[in-house]
Amino acid sequence: MDVVDLVAAGEDFVRNPFPHFAALRERGPVHRAHLPGGYHAWLVVGHQEARAALADPRLVKAFPNEPGEPEREPAVPHLLNTDPPDHTRLRGLVAREFTPGRVAALAPRVQEIADRLLDEMLAAPDRRADLVSAFSFPLPVTVICELIGVPNLDRDRFRDWSRALTAARPEEMPKVKAAMTEYVDGLATAKREEPGDDLLSALLHTTETDGDRLSRAEVVGMVWLLLVAGHETTVGLISNGVLALLGHPNQLAALRADWSLLDGAVEEVLRYDAPVMAPAVRFAAEPVEIGGTVIPRRDLVLPVIAEAGRDPARFLDPDRFDIRREPRGHLAFGHGIHYCLGAPLARLEGRVALRALLERAPGLALDSDPAALSWQPGMLTRGPLRLPIRW
Template identity: 55%
Template sequence: MSVTDLREYGADFTANPYPYYAKLRASGPVHEVITPEGIPAWLIVGYEEARAALADQRFIKNPAEVIDFVPLDTEVIGPNLLSVDPPDHTRLRKLVAGEFTGRRVEALRPRVQELTDELLDAMAPAGRADLVDSLAFPLPITVICELLGVPAADRESFRRWSNELVAPNGTMSEREAVEGFGGYLDALIEDKRAAGPQDDLLSALIATRAEDGDRLSLPELRALGYLLLIAGHETTVNLIANTVRLLLGHPGQLAAVRADFGLVDAAIEESLRYDGPVETGTYRFAREDVEIAGTVIPARAIVLVGLAAGARDPGRFPDPDRFDVRRDPRGHLAFGHGIHFCLGAPLARLEGRIAVRSLLERFPRLELDPEAPPYEWIQGLLIRGTRRLPVVW
């Protein structure tokens, strides 16, 4: 099998990778590639194969078990839920999962609505805005920071650090971002320990004990705070912005939603399938040789599960390149599958539904800004979206 160098596809691949994934999938669900960052990896582009790989414990998350490599964030921050395997993963997830129940997330609905309304009030007089800066970013970053107990004055620092880590723009080095994050979290955790019980998630995690007395250590708390702050807002930013971009770019679908706002939930789910905020899962590593559909992924290889590629597999979703809010998109992999299924999925869905519905209700003439420059797409294979989304109303 030949190696496909994704770098050769250039900016066109970044803007619209789906035709390239379709071409790869036509010759098989698994391919050896060079990523846009120049890393050799095996990319899974078929839906059934991707879903199976997400639950296959031969593909592990801790690289130290198979190769001599420690990611910078693990080196500085410590291992988190996305970089450990059972039994460590089982233990950490058990300690954390109780803070992300559906009941607790639903209790946030009034505050999410209040924040959304405040942001739309601020937008209204101008008649035009960058939706990322005006709504899609500030809503989830405020929600996750309030949830964790991060002071409002520190949120812009988190944006700079997070952007550099998941969608680098060169404003600082990766090490500067990771070390800035880690040092801040250490200080915040110690402040909360000293202050005693408070009504926020980080304080609750500090106090959490399992039935056997187990609790999270300082490095584990630091790593968990790091993961929640990044994953808790970065993906939701692009869930909101991508959904609005898709609706405004498909007038018939937008009209259907405006005629029946009960379709907003369906529009969110179809957006997650059609152009979700996470293009490929974070790195996995083959513990041993693994055969998929006749192709052997060798032991120690880096494996990328194509969440976006699988979502356009016609074997699972008929006419997959059609954006259709009346489609049944159940089974999409936007939040993963298996033991690493996203803990924050209920919160992301809640924020997305409130933001999109409130925006469309508030601005009945909302449209993409016809004078805006071409989209600046986020680079890399992790996050899928645009850095800005200019709109007018």
């Protein structure tokens, strides 16, 4: 099978990968590809095929060992790099505390944070700002830090770590990992001695009273996952949502005229321009046949969940942005045992952010040529690095 070179497509692919994925889908569901970042993987495109791959137990998170090889354990174990039974145990512990009730109770605080950030942004004398740095990024990072229980004075450090982790600069990873590990160790020790009304305190207390104590590495992994996965999806959701609405004035006008369309608008953004292109990596635990192609054991497999939302076999006229459409069935938060636990929080933040911004920024408009926007590189997250706006 020929290797599809998406690196050669350059910025054209980074800005708008959907025509490239559509061309692949026309040729079949599985393709060996050279991807931004310099690595190779098997891409699975098409809604039905990607959904099946996400739930396929033969596609595992831990790199399969050969006979006689020592067992490899992730240095920072968390929900996105473990398989059952470890994944089942960790997910059960987190899900017990990360409940719908806890998320729903955050709504007033999310609104307060959004209003404060907009107070600061809208005070700009020239009525211009970069939405990402002023609003899309600080909102979910502040929320997740409060949820975890990170003290106010330490939140700038968490923001810096998060930027470094999501920028995918390999040379920075060891330093960031060491700093985060040292900090989270100290934070967990403090929460054990003096618990607060936060998720980390509750999780540590629950595991200790049940006799299933999180290891040091698991605490670090859990906080790591909450920090990155707990906000990065929402950064893209807000930015991609604003960009889509500004690019479709009739849809923007319809939403401003009828806020009952807000939930549907959030779901349509997730379908139309999902903030995650492909979920965390999977490996073939054995030779796996998908769509007539056999993927060799230990090869990297990426179901392209962003492309699945543009599959005409699942969604009518999928390249049309329509906040009144019935978008159920998109895969923006994954599928199967690794379905995103933070989906309710991301949806809550997306609803609050879009409504607050659109209500408080009359005449909101893009302050840049859309073709000039720079986008997140790679195959993980999708969203503009900056989004210049005016009002």
